[in-house]
Amino acid sequence: MASYTYDNEAYSGGGSRTGMDSGPKRIKKKLSCCEITLIILGSLSAVMGIVMVSGGYQAMFDAIMKSQMAVAEGSASYDMWRVPPMPLYLQVYFFNISNPDEFVKGAKPILQEVGPFCYREYHEKKEIVFHPNNTVTFFQQRWWIWDAEMSGNHTVDDIIVGLNTIPVVSDVLLSGESCRMGSPSYISFPHFLNADPYLLDTVEGLDPQEDKHAFVMDMIPELGTPMWVAARMQINMLVRPYPGNALGRGKIDILSEVPEVYMPLMWFEVAAGVPEEMVGQLQTLLFMMRSPTMTIIWSVMIAVGSLLVVGVLTRHFMKRRKTLV
Template identity: 20%
Template sequence: MRDIASLFGSQYQTIFGGPSPNGAGGSGSGLGGNNSDCCSPLAGGSSTPARRRSVSLGPFRRRIRSEFSLLDYFFHQPKHGRHTRYPNRTFMLMAAGFMFIICGALVHILDPYLLIFKWKLIFQEGSEIFNLWRTPPVDLYIKIYLFNVTNAEDFMNGHAEKMQIEEVGPYVYRELMSHDNITFNDNGTLSTRPHHPLIFQKGLSGKLREDDVFMMPNIALLMYDFDDDFETFFTGESSASVSGLYDTYLGSPDLAQWNGSHCSNIRNASDGTKFVSFIKPDDKLLFFRKSMCRAQILIQNGTDYEVNGLKATKFVFEDNALDNGEFDSRNKCYCRNGNCLPRGLIDVTSCYYGFPIALSYPHFLDADPKVLAHVNGSRPDPKVHRSHFMINPVSGLPLQLSVKFQINMVLEDLSSMAHCEKFSKLVVPALWFEITMPGLPKSLLSRFIFYLKILPFGDQVVKHSLLVLGGILLLVAITKVSLTLSSAYSSAYRISNELRDSLW
């Protein structure tokens, strides 16, 4: 802006013939009051009026320079008519605005909440997530429903064509799940032996008693004999999203009972304690329990759910999961020794110590109708007998789950055995069970609400606040500069008019 002042000075210098602002005549007085010997182009060098010759441009030039020192005004704080060497408020506002915007952009790009959350997901000795996985403080229940044959004598004597079954239960047990004898390995995994003791819940079983059923101890032994199990899980060291998922079972990522990776693979499956984190739309999950003798594929069945204040994605077993190749040729590997059971039944004899057992959904839900040819009393209901999982898509935390399967006795040809020929080649339902977790305990729920709901909200508030505040400060600074420019141009115009009036 000093150039503008110089321009004004140069312009009027040519009119009055005085020294330039930077010339030998001095910079303070312009033409000065004693310029009678100067030549004026306008006056022809001899006839300049005295009033014009006596005009001094010094005060006007100083005013022009003062009004147009915009850079000084912007970068230095005026005080007592002088410019000090520290930034003024406008500059500080603009600097603060840029700083807040840069900080907001860094928060958006780096996402410190996500970085910290991923670090929290990694299993380390003494870490919070590891302690929760080692001994989950949740209420996990096993509900067992037995099938009682009410016309056994008539059926065996040939007086009844079909067995009449009646559901009895539930017998409710609480599962105290834990992972014991943990060893951290160098390859980003840990080794452990699972422990699943069952405690009978008399209060939840109504009038039923544990000793009502002679079959109960044997079934419990078959389903929950984990003494020789040896498992390895990912710690999340290489990828935080897979922490707590299976790496191997009994030393292998494949179950020995099945041929082909489609049927045998359990790697990246969950035992129900924690699923994969950061679930994306259309992602499929794996769920494995020893009692199922396989890893079940889970597909999404809705994302707009909320369980006790936390966002949840609903997962169910994929369609035709218990198909033996009738609809999905990949499932032929579930046929043992080339013998395929009807649709809806999976032969798990190898997992149950040679007992002729097949898994199905409760009450033969989705099974081939011919399975029910010799059974009355089976009432499959998708609303009651369908399994589901409610999983938080960010953490992989199960918020609610209900897993339901039925154990059946698959009898072979018994025609050579007296009084047993009626049971030849029959599928006799023994029981169905539900593994259920109705919800998280309040202490754990409040903790995860803070982690998964409050902290992300705070992160967004901080990010947007920084951007908005930075924008406001920049807007204020720009407004002040605009007003200063407007004032400067107005002053210049006013001074120009005053100078013109003084000269003429």
């Protein structure tokens, strides 16, 4: 309720005053509790909006993100780092030699891709120790579970005709001798994708395709977090003829007539993506980061708060000027 103060003027001169002056008096009307509350709320809204638009919101957002992205006990990232919430999918494809008898006699090998043979790969970090120098040590446990559904009609008992060896693999064609104890193994992208055309000419049955055989990583730039990763590599073995010398020494009968070829043995894909239950959270987070929604909200708060303060004060002073007793 508004309060009022009355100004009474005293008579001067010889007359006597028997009561209040009968002339008009101006009322000094104070702000009501409701008006004061509205002014405070409007001021707070405007000040908060100005602070947020000036960088306060971004600083607060970055601080929260930094605390949750850090791999430290209690952060959201720690549990995901310790035990990834989604399995990795390992898919293996073997190359079956369709003409083994002709190949050992010098014919170009005809390859048939067989697969996928799928496993779900799980990781868990144990014995985690954080050190004062900002490093961490841990023991990582891995295990694989056969996925019959994703493997289709293939089983672990399928028979593959190929070279009897287990080599390793690189980005176009890289020697693997140093990491496979001297074995003549090489790595490439599957089906010799982006490799020298010569390699494709030495075999038949390969069909390199960018969408199926390239290394893929779908990143969220703002977070540095991959939404989807598919790492694909092919293991190849260098096959050379061993005819031996004129006396037959050093001859390997099964390899005496084979052509020299970088023989694809198998290729594999290790893939992982963000689990479905996290997609919605990431979409909301990215919407807040990429859209001007929050800037609009803070700007509206500034405008509404300022208008509220100005409106209350204007109404109050207009009523004060018009009020006469």
